[in-house]
Amino acid sequence: MGETGKTKVGLVGCGAIGTLIAEAVERKLVVCDELILYDQDEKKAEKLKSSLRFPVVVVASLDELLRLKPKVIVEAASQQAAREYVGRIVAEGIDLIVMSTGALLGLNVQSSKVHVPSGAIGGLDALSSAAVAGIDEVVLTSRKNPRALEMNNKEAKIVYEGTAEEAARLYPREMNVAATLALTVKPAKVRVQVVSDPKVQRNTHEFKVKWRFGEMFLRFANDPHPENPRTSALAAWSAIRLLQTLLLKDA
Ligand SMILES: NC(=O)c1ccc[n+]([C@@H]2O[C@H](COP(=O)([O-])OP(=O)(O)OC[C@H]3O[C@@H](n4cnc5c(N)ncnc54)[C@H](O)[C@@H]3O)[C@@H](O)[C@H]2O)c1
Incomplete structure (x- = not known):
């Protein structure tokens, strides 16, 4: 829970996966009080915000996102973003769902705060x-x-x-x-x-x-996702499922 007593979810990346996750929050499939959106292309975050009625804050940097103290952050951006941000997010003690799992191969992260969703597969x-x-x-x-x-x-x-x-x-x-x-x-x-x-x-x-x-x-x-044929919808649903579980965890 953030300092204001609100349970916040942070989203890094407002593309195909980020949008499906935000829509799940809007539909109350994910229970939280506020969504914080960060995309290096701020127009994407603003566009996503304007499509939602749910309380949303758009931030201009990862630092700003961290200052708002989300309970969980979902990285749905790129391998480069994951490489750059994983350490900083984990250092704040925030649970992190990493979609760009390729980045983790070279990072050797040993933290119970980093969660790998099953993504486009299972089993x-x-x-x-x-x-x-x-x-x-x-x-x-x-x-x-x-x-x-x-x-x-x-x-x-x-x-x-x-x-x-x-x-x-x-x-x-x-x-x-x-x-x-x-x-x-x-x-x-x-x-x-x-x-x-x-x-x-x-x-x-x-x-x-x-x-x-x-x-x-x-x-x-x-x-394939209609807006991004590289991405499968199942990947977004796996993050949504994991988000549901992590939000139930005690702080
Ligand atoms: N784990 C899996 O099974 C699985 C499946 C599909 C996609 N993915 C990965 O998830 C990630 C997101 O996929 P998508 O389809 O939503 O991609 P997308 O291209 O539709 O959206 C990515 C968004 O992230 C933003 N972004 C990129 N780098 C950033 C950075 N450094 N900081 C902030 N924002 C940044 C982009 O501007 C874009 O809006 C990709 O890395 C993709 O490869 C994983």
Whole structure:
């Protein structure tokens, strides 16, 4: 709770995901008293504010956001934003939901205040349980329409094969799923294949896991967000779900 006794939620990034989260707050799916919006493009924050009736404050910097003492902050901006802000937010003792999970691969953050949502996939509970016992192999295949990869191939084409770390670096906006898997199964490694496929309309992620006592196969076919085809709505809903839980926590 902030100094004024209000429960506030901070949102860094007012794009596709930030907007869905703000709309969930507006619809009272997330229970808080005030939303604080920060975007490096202030017009985006102002535009989002004007679409809401809920009490909203727009701030011009992360420092200003921190001074208002939100209970939880959601980063829905970029890997670069996450790299820059995670340490400063955690230092204030504020719970932080990180959407740009690729940034966490290089940061080695050890804090119970940093929360990784399941994002555009799921099954991380089973995967992290298996990781404790020992994982032998994880293979992720992500299939996207060329539009979502800024390509225009007419036939299905493998555009990347390699490690999750490299995939998250080369495709910082598209391959957070690979990063989320890598964070969940470490120290095991994730092999990644990215396919640009004009036949798929949905962002499809499949992963196969071989672990000490069995196998898993999970598949997610997500509608792309209408305003940002790289992003799946499920990613925003995973943050909304996590936000609900974190707001119930005692200070
Ligand atoms: N974890 C997952 O499964 C998952 C799934 C989809 C997207 N994502 C990631 O979540 C993030 C947000 O996705 P989106 O679709 O809403 O993106 P978006 O491009 O629609 O919106 C991002 C917004 O953040 C703002 N921004 C960028 N850098 C900033 C900074 N340093 N400080 C403040 N604001 C900044 C931009 O101006 C923009 O308005 C992206 O990094 C994306 O890759 C994660």
